[in-house]
Amino acid sequence: xxxxxxxxxxxxxxxxxxxxxxxxxxxxxxxxxxxxxxxxxxxxxxxxxxxxxxxxxxxxxxxxxxxxxxxxxxxxxxxxxxxxxxxxxxxxxxxxxxxxxxxxxxxxxxxxx
Amino acid sequence: xxxxxxxxxxxxxxxxxxxxxxxxxxxxxxxxxxxxxxxxxxxxxxxxxxxxxxxxxxxxxxxxxxxxxxxxxxxxxxxxxxxxxxxxxxxxxxxxxxxxxxxxxxxxxxxx
Numbered sequence: 001x002x003x004x005x006x007x008x009x010x011x012x013x014x015x016x017x018x019x020x021x022x023x024x025x026x027x028x029x030x031x032x033x034x035x036x037x038x039x040x041x042x043x044x045x046x047x048x049x050x051x052x053x054x055x056x057x058x059x060x061x062x063x064x065x066x067x068x069x070x071x072x073x074x075x076x077x078x079x080x081x082x083x084x085x086x087x088x089x090x091x092x093x094x095x096x097x098x099x100x101x102x103x104x105x106x107x108x109x110x111x112x113x
Numbered sequence: 114x115x116x117x118x119x120x121x122x123x124x125x126x127x128x129x130x131x132x133x134x135x136x137x138x139x140x141x142x143x144x145x146x147x148x149x150x151x152x153x154x155x156x157x158x159x160x161x162x163x164x165x166x167x168x169x170x171x172x173x174x175x176x177x178x179x180x181x182x183x184x185x186x187x188x189x190x191x192x193x194x195x196x197x198x199x200x201x202x203x204x205x206x207x208x209x210x211x212x213x214x215x216x217x218x219x220x221x222x223x224x225x
Contacts, residue, residue, distance in 0.1 A: 004156075031211060043157075043203065043215040056210055091157060098211050104149070106156035 002026065004105035006092050012111045018080040021108045025074070025094030031055075032075050033095075033102060034067060038088035046090075049075060050098070082112045115140040117187075117204045119216035127224055132194040134219045136187045136204030145207040146187045148178055151218075152200045160202075163187060174198070194223045 005024045013019050025032045034046040046065070047057040051072035060067070064083070069075040079086055089109050093102035117138045126132050138144055148160040161172025168180045178189045189202060204216040 006156075033211070033213075035213070035215075042217050043205075043213075045212045045214070048210065048212060056212060059212075093157075093213075095211065099145075099207070099209075100211075101147075101159055101162060102211070102213060103159060104157035 004092055004094050004103055006090075006105040006108050008108060009106065010109045010111075012113065013082055014113050015084055016081045018078065019082055019110060021077045021079075021090050021110070023075045023077070023092030023094075023105060025092070026096075026103060029094035029096050029103075030072070031095045031098060031100070031102075032069060033093040034075070034077055035059075035091045035093065036088050037091070038085070043091065046077075079110075082110075084112050086110060087112045115144075115206050115208060115214060117146075117206045117214060117216040119202075119204055119219045121219050122217070123220040123222060125222045125224065126194045128196050129193050132189075132191040132198065132221065132223070134189040134202045134204075134221060136189065136216060138185050138187060138204075138206050140206055144180075144187075146178075146180065147205040147207065147213065148172065148176070148187075148189050149203045149205065149215075150200050151203065157203065160189070194221075196223050196225055199223045 007022045032049040037043045045059040048055045049069045066078045089107045091107045093104045095102045146163045149157040163180045171177045205213040
């Protein structure tokens, strides 16, 4: 069974540019989560999808971040425009049902110059 | 609000010696506790979890964790550390909606 995949693995962009991160969860997993670890600090929750619906987006830092999960399969996280403080590692995780163990992808390392 | 704390930024241990990584938690209600590990240039890997039941939980790669309600702790342990156990370890607590709240992480360094 394929695990959670994320693309790209690394992205280096300049301040003000736009970046879109993609997450493909494990097939059949209705729950999809985004987290990020900024500057070696704690891993912080961003948002949670149940199928295509946003269940909880309380962790989204501001309106420069937009997450979608059209069709309830893969998800994208767009940052527009990117700022220096957005640099970090963005993780995606999925689980079959609410409360099940979350399985993480390898992460996307975003560097904003 | 719930939280976890990992009091040690780094733990150094010699190969073959016991390894302990500390975690304490603060929750209202029943805790749902997890340990994840991040190897260099890899994603987070699930090690083990405590939901209910036995206080000693066994997980992957020979790791186990002991849930202690009176001390609000969930320390990760391995009887005999390997060099390959060198990694970043995260303790986490889950809320009723599935959201994980992580500790700051503990870097484990196992020397030959």
